[in-house]
Amino acid sequence: MNTARPAIRPLRVMLSLLSLLTGLMMLVSGQTASAATYQKAFWIPVDNTIERGLESFLKRAFLEAEQQQADLVILDINTPGGEVNAAGEIGQLIRQAPMHVVAYIDNQAFSAGTYIALNANEIVMTPGSSMGAATPIDMAGNAADVKVISAWSKQMQSAAKLNDRNPDVARAMVEIDTDFPGLKGKGTVLSLDALTAEKVGYADRVVAGKDELLNKLGVKSDAVQKIEPTAGERVARWVTSPVIMSLLLVIGLVGIVVELFAPGFGVAGTISLVSFGLYFFGHFVAGFANWLHIALFIIGIFLMIMEIFLPGGIVGAIGFISIVTGLVMAAYDTQQGLASLGIAVVITVIITVLLVKRFGVKGLFNKFILGDTQRNEEGYVAPKDQRDLLHKEGIALTPLRPAGMVKVDGKRVDAVSMGGFVAAGTPIVVIQVEGTRVVVQEQEQKE
Numbered sequence: 001m002n003t004a005r006p007a008i009r010p011l012r013v014m015l016s017l018l019s020l021l022t023g024l025m026m027l028v029s030g031q032t033a034s035a036a037t038y039q040k041a042f043w044i045p046v047d048n049t050i051e052r053g054l055e056s057f058l059k060r061a062f063l064e065a066e067q068q069q070a071d072l073v074i075l076d077i078n079t080p081g082g083e084v085n086a087a088g089e090i091g092q093l094i095r096q097a098p099m100h101v102v103a104y105i106d107n108q109a110f111s112a113g114t115y116i117a118l119n120a121n122e123i124v125m126t127p128g129s130s131m132g133a134a135t136p137i138d139m140a141g142n143a144a145d146v147k148v149i150s151a152w153s154k155q156m157q158s159a160a161k162l163n164d165r166n167p168d169v170a171r172a173m174v175e176i177d178t179d180f181p182g183l184k185g186k187g188t189v190l191s192l193d194a195l196t197a198e199k200v201g202y203a204d205r206v207v208a209g210k211d212e213l214l215n216k217l218g219v220k221s222d223a224v225q226k227i228e229p230t231a232g233e234r235v236a237r238w239v240t241s242p243v244i245m246s247l248l249l250v251i252g253l254v255g256i257v258v259e260l261f262a263p264g265f266g267v268a269g270t271i272s273l274v275s276f277g278l279y280f281f282g283h284f285v286a287g288f289a290n291w292l293h294i295a296l297f298i299i300g301i302f303l304m305i306m307e308i309f310l311p312g313g314i315v316g317a318i319g320f321i322s323i324v325t326g327l328v329m330a331a332y333d334t335q336q337g338l339a340s341l342g343i344a345v346v347i348t349v350i351i352t353v354l355l356v357k358r359f360g361v362k363g364l365f366n367k368f369i370l371g372d373t374q375r376n377e378e379g380y381v382a383p384k385d386q387r388d389l390l391h392k393e394g395i396a397l398t399p400l401r402p403a404g405m406v407k408v409d410g411k412r413v414d415a416v417s418m419g420g421f422v423a424a425g426t427p428i429v430v431i432q433v434e435g436t437r438v439v440v441q442e443q444e445q446k447e
Helices: 005-035 052-067 084-095 112-118 146-161 167-174 194-199 210-217 231-239 242-261 267-285 291-309 314-330 334-368
Strands: 041-047 072-079 100-110 122-125 130-132 191-193 224-226 393-396 403-408 411-417 427-434 437-442
Touching (some): 052 084, 052 231, 084 112, 084 146, 100 112, 100 210, 112 130, 112 146, 122 194, 146 167, 231 242, 231 267, 242 267, 242 334, 267 314, 291 314, 314 334, 403 427, 403 437
Parallel strands (some): 100 122, 411 437
Antiparallel strands (some): 130 191, 427 437
């Protein structure tokens, strides 16, 4: 019995080691299997300023990913921020996506970009990248009012809570006048580098680059499909920026005014048409404008031109309303459309006043006034006064059916008959003269 025990112990040790090795292999195998869960991935860039054109592109990209049954979407975020309303719509798009969404920050995701990242299922950053600084600002570059900041802070906190992230960190990224011990002091806003973001739970992992990201996700590079914006979508992104919107409207309206002061249709008119064309094209591609809005604008221009020939003001007023309606309705947001148009109108009025001072009011209306002088030496002869022919007698040189040629007082005169046909050689008498129109009738036969 005692001699058998030493042989059993090595066997038990071997079995234990074999069991441990099997368990480790199963664990590794299980981790590998669980990591390689994505079969088809889409890589979508989220770069430059966040605006409505980007929202339109991302809607198309997510729809295409869903139609191709992708189970993973990687948003390559590199943005300084942008419009909070557009970011809100993009955030909703991400939350409703049926596939797993990863926000990959390789450079920066500030302001609205941070909000977009927080709506993703996972945030991955690279060393040297940053996120945060999400205080909303107005068009002048100053911090927005308290109501806007408060509302945006709540929105950021809600996004942070989606994946159990600390909402106070989101607040610290937005609220300037609040002190957050351990995060930031009063008078500043919080920004996070990659390592700090990972430490506070705002980055799920830090990777060296794209290859390591795909490796960690268990995705083969050949299974990743990249979606890029089309040329039209790039134009739409540029045009739907609030600043560019206002600039295009300013150029369009000023171009019309300058064209009124310049003879002929020239550079100003062409630039004006191009500006309005870009405005409508960008909003049309982005899905905000339709043919009705374009038609309203064109009809408005036509009615404004008709006002030149139909005085009274009604046609012109309807045309102006039609133009404004078309421009505002084509914008992604009525309030923004009115604001951009208001800015454009104010600038146009200022430029018009300056042009009137420089060229005078006549310069503005020369477009609508015939300025040519008709001279005899240039081949123009004004019609003579023929009222002296009234009641004089003559003879029809040609048949009058009812127009023809007559001879009165020794002169050949174009005339028309009062009644029906007058044969050549018939005696006539002039009964009416109106300018160049001479009316004759056949003389009554004397008995």
